Amino acid sequence: MPASERKKREYVQREDLIIHTARKLLLDMGYLDLNMDRIAEVTEYSKGTIYQHFSCKEEILVAMLSESAEKAGKFLLRGSDMKGKPRERMAAMAVGYDLFVGLNPDHFKAQLLVQNESIMRKASPVLQRKLEGCNQRNMHIVSGVLRDAVAEGHVKLKEGVTAEEVTFGLWTGALGAYVLMSSEVNLNALGVTDPRKAVWDNMHALLDGFGWRPLSKELDYEQTRGRILKEVFPQESAQMGMA
Amino acid sequence: MPASERKKREYVQREDLIIHTARKLLLDMGYLDLNMDRIAEVTEYSKGTIYQHFSCKEEILVAMLSESAEKAGKFLLRGSDMKGKPRERMAAMAVGYDLFVGLNPDHFKAQLLVQNESIMRKASPVLQRKLEGCNQRNMHIVSGVLRDAVAEGHVKLKEGVTAEEVTFGLWTGALGAYVLMSSEVNLNALGVTDPRKAVWDNMHALLDGFGWRPLSKELDYEQTRGRILKEVFPQESAQMGMA
DNA sequence: CCAAAAAATTGACGATTAGTCAATTTCTGT
DNA sequence: ACAGAAATTGACTAATCGTCAATTTTTTGG
Numbered sequence: 001m002p003a004s005e006r007k008k009r010e011y012v013q014r015e016d017l018i019i020h021t022a023r024k025l026l027l028d029m030g031y032l033d034l035n036m037d038r039i040a041e042v043t044e045y046s047k048g049t050i051y052q053h054f055s056c057k058e059e060i061l062v063a064m065l066s067e068s069a070e071k072a073g074k075f076l077l078r079g080s081d082m083k084g085k086p087r088e089r090m091a092a093m094a095v096g097y098d099l100f101v102g103l104n105p106d107h108f109k110a111q112l113l114v115q116n117e118s119i120m121r122k123a124s125p126v127l128q129r130k131l132e133g134c135n136q137r138n139m140h141i142v143s144g145v146l147r148d149a150v151a152e153g154h155v156k157l158k159e160g161v162t163a164e165e166v167t168f169g170l171w172t173g174a175l176g177a178y179v180l181m182s183s184e185v186n187l188n189a190l191g192v193t194d195p196r197k198a199v200w201d202n203m204h205a206l207l208d209g210f211g212w213r214p215l216s217k218e219l220d221y222e223q224t225r226g227r228i229l230k231e232v233f234p235q236e237s238a239q240m241g242m243a
Numbered sequence: 244m245p246a247s248e249r250k251k252r253e254y255v256q257r258e259d260l261i262i263h264t265a266r267k268l269l270l271d272m273g274y275l276d277l278n279m280d281r282i283a284e285v286t287e288y289s290k291g292t293i294y295q296h297f298s299c300k301e302e303i304l305v306a307m308l309s310e311s312a313e314k315a316g317k318f319l320l321r322g323s324d325m326k327g328k329p330r331e332r333m334a335a336m337a338v339g340y341d342l343f344v345g346l347n348p349d350h351f352k353a354q355l356l357v358q359n360e361s362i363m364r365k366a367s368p369v370l371q372r373k374l375e376g377c378n379q380r381n382m383h384i385v386s387g388v389l390r391d392a393v394a395e396g397h398v399k400l401k402e403g404v405t406a407e408e409v410t411f412g413l414w415t416g417a418l419g420a421y422v423l424m425s426s427e428v429n430l431n432a433l434g435v436t437d438p439r440k441a442v443w444d445n446m447h448a449l450l451d452g453f454g455w456r457p458l459s460k461e462l463d464y465e466q467t468r469g470r471i472l473k474e475v476f477p478q479e480s481a482q483m484g485m486a
Numbered sequence: 487c488c489a490a491a492a493a494a495t496t497g498a499c500g501a502t503t504a505g506t507c508a509a510t511t512t513c514t515g516t
Numbered sequence: 517a518c519a520g521a522a523a524t525t526g527a528c529t530a531a532t533c534g535t536c537a538a539t540t541t542t543t544t545g546g
Binding site: 030031032109112113115116117119121122128132136139158161162163165168173174175177179180182183184186187189192194198201202205206 | 272273274275276301352355356358359360361362363364365371375378379382386401404405406407408409411412414415416417418419420422423425426427428429430432433434435437438440441442444445447448449450451452453
């Protein structure tokens with residue numbers, strides 16, 4: 001790595017360029033056609049220089065995913081900072097995540113691949129741990145809101161159930177759903193015409209099931225959703241045409 | 244394809260051999276080290292013969308996944324055939340699926356990859372459609388039980404919510420969870436010590452949230468689970484050491 | 487400002503592996 | 517037994533990963 005400050009800045013900048021190029025290529029052509037020669041060509045650096053930054057193709061994927069996981073974290077954080085009851089804040093995080101996914105269609109394409117151990121294993125331990133850190137932080141943001149709800153007496157978890165396990169449920173529901181949406185599975189043929197709405201509905205059913213007040217029959221979460229879009233994510237929801 | 248009956252049988256048998264070899268290699272060495280030369284070597288056929296059956300590496304993956312999706316369907320079916328209330332039958336399907344995943348650890352490794360459009364796209368339309376058919380059938384088995392519950396008045400879905408959307412929720416929860424479990428994500432570090440139990444708990448919370456009777460506070464589903472293991476999947480649960 | 491050393495950059499190269507196809511072997515019907 | 521069809525083979529081409537010796541650029545010290 002370069003020593004001088006200016007060099008270091010340029011180095012970081014180039015790293016960004018590589019990641020963003022790879023992201024674009026992944027989205028345009030898919031994993032199998034994403035290759036180092038092309039990345040070198042598009043970034044206008046040589047292959048050797050690319051390898052100065054990343055030890056292999058898969059490492060770029062992990063870096064890419066880390067970056068977008070961090071971005072997702074910002075959306076979650078903004079959701080969790082909303083003024084309101086914990087369950088409304090949870091809803092805001094769901095809306096935020098949904099917006100994040102819509103605005104970063106490459107995220108789940110990368111996630112799907114990086115989830116594969118044989119691909120993940122090729123990345124350096126440093127980047128592996130960085131990504132794990134992101135996931136951990138993001139999960140913590142979500143479980144924090146749940147813990148607030150417990151502390152304020154809005155929900156009482158059964159004996160032996162932890163906030164992390166419930167958060168895991170929220171995470172897996174979202175993960176599975178967005179994975180399916182970003183893949184080639186024909187949800188329409190399966191009778192799921194509006195998967196994003198289904199995710200929203202199912203999340204509320206899950207939270208209702210845990211007895212997290214106010215239950216969806218006690219509060220109109222559709223209205224809350226409108227408020228979240230307007231107050232927390234005005235710019236993003238406009239960008240997604242959800243005004 | 245061969246004309247005579249015996250030849251045809253042998254052809255199918257060899258196709259199985261190829262799939263099973265690929266399955267084993269995928270599990271042992273991961274996707275990146277799964278290669279056609281190795282498959283040819285292990286099956287003791289030449290590469291050309293392998294390509295007689297499958298147009299590319301990815302096609303083998305899709306065939307592999309189709310096969311195990313069919314197998315999963317059998318577990319679901321057995322669960323849905325259990326004597327009892329629809330919600331117990333749903334629980335039986337969840338237990339069955341969990342057993343299936345435990346007994347077929349390669350399934351989600353393949354699923355993860357095949358979910359990726361760039362990999363899926365390389366397979367032939369025939370196999371693509373076959374897999375889609377499996378998914379459709381499996382989803383239909385699950386939503387069928389839900390429809391039974393609706394018909395018998397055990398649950399009333401809200402206006403605008405279909406059985407398919409709820410099934411989608413069950414599916415995505417399970418998919419996301421097993422994907423994470425079969426990947427390198429360190430769930431323990433995230434505070435999830437028993438993800439399989441979490442999946443079970445979260446499913447019940449979801450069904451409770453939809454108001455599907457009997458609710459988990461009205462019936463001891465732990466006991467139901469014991470009965471399912473004993474009555475529906477005695478052999479498999481013993482094999483998994485869940486007696 | 488210059489020269490020597492250090493650092494960064496390059497792309498040709500070796501190695502691996504996907505997929506093809508002409509040559510060979512095996513099978514089938516008469 | 518034999519001709520022709522079908523199946524099988526593995527050497528070959530092409531693509532692409534990752535390396536590294538040669539080259540260019542930058543920095544340093546006088």
